[in-house]
Amino acid sequence: MNMLGLAKRINARFLLTSTSEVYGDPLEHPQVETYWGNVNPIGVRSCYDEGKRVAETLTMDYHRGLNIEVRIARIFNTYGPRMCLDDGRVVSNFVAQALRKQPLTVYGDGKQTRSFQYVSDLVEGLMRLMEGEHVGPFNLGNPGEFTMLELAKVVQDTIDQNAKIEFRPNTEDDPHKRKPDISKAKELLGWQPAVTLRDGLPLMVHDFRRRIFGDVKEGGSSTSKFSSV
Template sequence: MRILVTGGAGFIGSHLVDRLMEAGHEVLCLDNFYTGTKRNIVKWLNHPYFELIRHDITEPIRVEVDQIYHLACPASPIHYQYNPVKTIKTNVIGTLYMLGLAKRIGARFLLASTSEVYGDPEVHPQPEEYRGNVNPIGPRSCYDEGKRVAETLAFDYHLQNGVEIRVARIFNTYGSRMLENDGRVVSNFVVQALKGEPLTVYGKGSQTRSFCYVSDLVEGLIRLMNNEHTGPINLGNPDEYTILQLAQAVQQMVNPDTEIIFKDLPKDDPQRRRPDITKAKTLLGWQPTIPLQEGLKTTIADFRDRLTAEGDSLVSR
């Protein structure tokens, strides 16, 4: 098939591009390189089945494809809060253009939504039926509410225009190619530990998250796209860890002497986050297979290699 991946040079997008290329598809990678990077997709640049398009999805584009994986949007708080108006435009106008494209060319459309649509949840774990507890005017709302509107648009295009849609609600994902400065908890801890800096835990570290390795997530996205279920479907790892437990795991794997320090909790930071993946198991036959310790080992090795290549003399060997 001929497949468009928006945000294809990003962390998750580039791993998805790898899988699609390895499966023999023709892949169009669209990215404006706000958080994506060419190094993630450099190995495909001269491949006859790969095409890189530098483009911002808040502007219309015309291409011919069979499927659209719509991943384009900064996903870490540091990046999506840097320019919140741009973030919500990407989620709303960008999704509108991509759905319009899917309608015109008859392509199947997968929206990479997020667990952030649940906000700071009052139901635990979070099933797809839960409608969320989201602050519409807080610092995270450009992303949280932007993705909620994107879901609305997807379902309206489906109901009104018959567009084939798939909606994935992605929970915390980690792995190789995460940005060093994205402000996410895994990359923060790994980079701090490798540089011999104290690990920064916000609040008491009692807030929980679930961590899905990127290869597991990509498998879930592909299964959802090629299944007959519209969604939304949660994709994430149901194993739940406190932030302090994660810090201690990274500490032990990199440098047991690393100090852990505590700072004030950011506004609207969710206290608990864990997916109910019953639908993914029953409808897609999908569940994560990579345990946290194994995924962290690979992630730490990737960060160590990149930091060393960038000439960071502080990297802990």
């Protein structure tokens, strides 16, 4: 609300980086922007899910009621260089664990799916959204869908084929499937991701390896061609 108020005062265009979590544990697959979602409002994940949902509500209220120019992006899982080494996200977890010769921790049976986009693709989508004339919301994600076990296999192939997998109890309300329908972004923004997981992951691994083993400081830049964004 503070940022929306500021946008009103200075007549700025406002970008809300929302999330695929607004769809909750979806009953529709893949997810399109018109889908309202399936969220447990009192679940352990609800503070994030509902927080983003109410942020979208406020953004659209300011847009409709006060004519604030807004843009809404629903961002799906994103990875790349400069991520925190231990932020708890599945890609950074797997990469850091494999590099440290630790087991890859898979929660539940590992059959739940996610879609992973490289950071440069996300930045390109956000720029097209902000420079365009469409409010959104727009799904910004890579439709390539992987189970957690498939992701672990890609990490093994990239870093260490002998890396072990350790199964742990699943977290509550963990979505079973997640995959964006990006037809709207393709049509109205002329955007679609260009970097596959197997192409993008080695660039992230290169950055993580240097930071874990002390060649650069935490947060240092990668020299990859995709990390200049």
